[in-house]
Amino acid sequence: MKDLLQIINKEFLLVARSGYGVFMPVSYLLIIMILFNISISFVDKKITQELIPLMIWISCLLICILNLETIFKEDYEDGSLEMFLINKKNIESTIIAKIFTHWVSSNFPVVIIAPMIALLLGLDSHTAMILFISLLIGTPSLTLIGSIAAALTISLRSNKILLSLMVLPLYIPILIYGTNAVNNSYFGISYQGEITMMILLFILFLLITPFTCAKALLVALD
Amino acid sequence: MMTNIIIETKDVTLYRNDSKIFERISIDIEKTKLLNIYGRNGSGKTSLLKILTGVTEPTSGIVLNRSDDESLYEKIIYVGHKSGLKNNLTVNENLYYFIKPEEQNKTTKIDTALEIYQMMNYKNTLVKNLSHGQQKKVSLMKTIIADAKLWILDEPYSALDAESIKIFDMTIEKYIKQEGSVVVTNHKKIIENSWSKNYQLN
Numbered sequence: 001m002k003d004l005l006q007i008i009n010k011e012f013l014l015v016a017r018s019g020y021g022v023f024m025p026v027s028y029l030l031i032i033m034i035l036f037n038i039s040i041s042f043v044d045k046k047i048t049q050e051l052i053p054l055m056i057w058i059s060c061l062l063i064c065i066l067n068l069e070t071i072f073k074e075d076y077e078d079g080s081l082e083m084f085l086i087n088k089k090n091i092e093s094t095i096i097a098k099i100f101t102h103w104v105s106s107n108f109p110v111v112i113i114a115p116m117i118a119l120l121l122g123l124d125s126h127t128a129m130i131l132f133i134s135l136l137i138g139t140p141s142l143t144l145i146g147s148i149a150a151a152l153t154i155s156l157r158s159n160k161i162l163l164s165l166m167v168l169p170l171y172i173p174i175l176i177y178g179t180n181a182v183n184n185s186y187f188g189i190s191y192q193g194e195i196t197m198m199i200l201l202f203i204l205f206l207l208i209t210p211f212t213c214a215k216a217l218l219v220a221l222d
Numbered sequence: 223m224m225t226n227i228i229i230e231t232k233d234v235t236l237y238r239n240d241s242k243i244f245e246r247i248s249i250d251i252e253k254t255k256l257l258n259i260y261g262r263n264g265s266g267k268t269s270l271l272k273i274l275t276g277v278t279e280p281t282s283g284i285v286l287n288r289s290d291d292e293s294l295y296e297k298i299i300y301v302g303h304k305s306g307l308k309n310n311l312t313v314n315e316n317l318y319y320f321i322k323p324e325e326q327n328k329t330t331k332i333d334t335a336l337e338i339y340q341m342m343n344y345k346n347t348l349v350k351n352l353s354h355g356q357q358k359k360v361s362l363m364k365t366i367i368a369d370a371k372l373w374i375l376d377e378p379y380s381a382l383d384a385e386s387i388k389i390f391d392m393t394i395e396k397y398i399k400q401e402g403s404v405v406v407t408n409h410k411k412i413i414e415n416s417w418s419k420n421y422q423l424n
Contacts, residue, residue, distance in 0.1 A: 002323035010311075010319040017310035079304025086275045089296045222278050 011101035053182035092210035130185035144205035151216035234283035261423035267407035309350035335363035
C-alpha cells in the first residue's frame, strides 16, 4: 500500500510539473459543447435537451482519448519503464497508480464539470445526477481500456491515430450503457440495469487491465 | 552443495526477425564478483542484459535463479542506456521516489550518494537542466541508495569523465566487498582480478 501511495504521489507531482492542468480537458469539453449547441441551434429546444446527455457523453469519450498515449510514453522514453518491469513485485500496482493518476488529472475534472454544463443547458437535476454517476463509473473503464491500447502501441513512434482506432470500437458498450442510463432517467424509466452493467464492466476491466498492460509492455520492450 | 552462482544461463540463444543476435551463451553470475560483458556494437550486450533481468525471453535456452532468494529479481538494480530519470523532477526527488517507502534514512542515503559523486550542489536542480554526464551520474547513484543484491549496468562508463569513472569503480569495489554482485557491459576488456572477470560476446 505504501508503495502504491508513493507511486501515486510521484505521478501527481509529475502531472503538476508537466503543465497539463485540469483546465485543459475542461476547456476542451466547453469548446465541444459550444460547437454542438451552435450546430443544433435550429433544432427544437425539447429535442436539444434530449440530445444534451449524448453530446456530453461523446465529448467525454473524445476527451478520454485525447492524451491516452501519455500514460506510459514518458516512462518508455526515459527508460524508467524497463526498471519497473524488472522489479516484478510492483508492476501491477505501478500500472494501476499510473492509470489512476491519469484518470484523476484528465477525466475527473470533466466528470465534475459535465453535469454542471448539463444543468446550465436546462437538464433537470436528477438526470444531471445520473449523468454524473454514469460518467464517474464509465470514464474509469474508458481509461482502463485505453491504457491497454496505449501499452500495446507504446513502441510505435506516432501511435495516436492507431490508438484511437483501436479504442473507439471498444468504447461503444460503455457509451451505450452510459447514454441509455441518462436517457432512461430523463424519460423517467428505470436505469439501474445500465448502471449495474457499467459497474460490472468497470470491475472486469479493473481486474484484467494491470496484467494485460504488464504483458503488453513486456512485449513492447522485447 | 553451497554455490556462489546467483544467476545461471544455459545455452541462451536470441534471434530477432530471423537474424541471429547470439547463440548458445552460458554464463554464470556469481556472488561477490564483477562480470564485464564486452564486445563490439551490435554484439547483443544490451539484449543479453535484458534476458538476465527477465524483461526479454530468449529464443532458446534457460535462465535460472540459483540464489537462495526467490525474490532476487525484486532486488536487482538495472541502469540502462536511458537514464530512467524524470526530467521535471529534481535530483533529490528522483532519488527520493526511487527508494522504497518503508526504508529509513532516505535523506541520509541521498546525501551520501550526492557527496560520493560530488553533486551536492545539484540536489535541488531539475534533471532536465543537467548535462548528459551529470544525468548518468544521478542514475548510477541509484545503485548506492538501493538495497540491491545485484547491479546490472548497461555501459555505465559512457558519458562519464575520468574522475567519475574512478568514483564509480570505487563504489563497485566497495559493493563487491559487501557481498554484492555486478554485471556491466563495456566495449573493452577490464583488468581481471580475484573478484572480476570478462566475458566476450562476439
